[in-house]
Amino acid sequence: MCPGAIATPPAFALIVAHDAARGIGRHGTMPWRLPPDMAFFAAATRAAWPEAESTPKPPPPRQNAVVMGRKTWESIPPRFRPLPGRLNVVVSRSAEARAALPDGVLGAGGLDSAFAMLAAMGDWYPWLPVAPSAATPPPPAAPMPAVFVIGGAQLYAASLREPQCRAALVTAIEQTFPCDVFFPDLAANGFAQDAASSEHAAASGELQGAAASVFPAAALLPHPGAPTTMTHKAVTFAFTSWHRISPPTTA
Numbered sequence: 001m002c003p004g005a006i007a008t009p010p011a012f013a014l015i016v017a018h019d020a021a022r023g024i025g026r027h028g029t030m031p032w033r034l035p036p037d038m039a040f041f042a043a044a045t046r047a048a049w050p051e052a053e054s055t056p057k058p059p060p061p062r063q064n065a066v067v068m069g070r071k072t073w074e075s076i077p078p079r080f081r082p083l084p085g086r087l088n089v090v091v092s093r094s095a096e097a098r099a100a101l102p103d104g105v106l107g108a109g110g111l112d113s114a115f116a117m118l119a120a121m122g123d124w125y126p127w128l129p130v131a132p133s134a135a136t137p138p139p140p141a142a143p144m145p146a147v148f149v150i151g152g153a154q155l156y157a158a159s160l161r162e163p164q165c166r167a168a169l170v171t172a173i174e175q176t177f178p179c180d181v182f183f184p185d186l187a188a189n190g191f192a193q194d195a196a197s198s199e200h201a202a203a204s205g206e207l208q209g210a211a212a213s214v215f216p217a218a219a220l221l222p223h224p225g226a227p228t229t230m231t232h233k234a235v236t237f238a239f240t241s242w243h244r245i246s247p248p249t250t251a
């Protein structure tokens, strides 16, 4: 990049687990305990992208970034934060809250400044452009670090207004839990669900073209080859992926 040039904000993906009513949290914490989803979250956010079937891959040149709201940061038990192996970025309007973050955790006063900091670090996994066409360049062959927005509700809603928000990895839980914060409706925000994203389809070759480039993490699913719907201690869920098909109307 030329000195003084303004870097393009990185493309990024949302990663979320929500219930049948799109509830995601209650009283500042998660309403459920779902270890397979926690394992998937860790694998997807730590992987070098695009992740292929053959692992291990060489490490990315830089760590992936996980961008979160201040309340989500505070919802992580202190012994588990910052999330290891990832660049943690916490968004808060409070200078005091940002100053209290531990060394190595980036504080940003807004999403724009979070993305500007990340853009200044170099290139990130491009996810998928809106309206891919034959002219769309293929996803990078070599692994790249990726940017994820990991919540909570305020950050997801703000992120969906950003055109560089290109993909969403959604753990869809069939039951409904008492929740006080909710995930937006992706279809109403210009996203379409990828077919068969829950079935380890990238590895089996069923997931073609656009969807495969969005969801190579199918290879990371905790139960490869498992049926679409999985159950853990009476919680029924499926891993799904979505990609943006039209730009945000309010961008």
Ligand SMILES: NC(=O)c1ccc[n+]([C@@H]2O[C@H](COP(=O)([O-])OP(=O)(O)OC[C@H]3O[C@@H](n4cnc5c(N)ncnc54)[C@H](OP(=O)(O)O)[C@@H]3O)[C@@H](O)[C@H]2O)c1
Residues within 6 Å of the ligand: 015, 016, 017, 018, 023, 024, 025, 026, 027, 028, 029, 030, 068, 069, 070, 071, 072, 073, 075, 091, 092, 093, 094, 097, 108, 109, 110, 111, 150, 151, 152, 153, 154, 155, 156, 158, 181
């Ligand atoms: N199910 C899931 O996958 C999942 C994932 C993550 C979180 N969660 C749950 O979601 C809940 C937290 O979500 P939440 O919506 O209440 O909070 P949040 O989005 O995590 O954090 C909100 C805070 O982030 C800062 N913020 C938000 N938008 C901003 C902006 N545009 N510019 C600057 N700062 C901004 C503000 O911090 P300041 O007040 O400091 O200014 C705001 O109070 C918890 O229950 C958590 O467990 C669930």
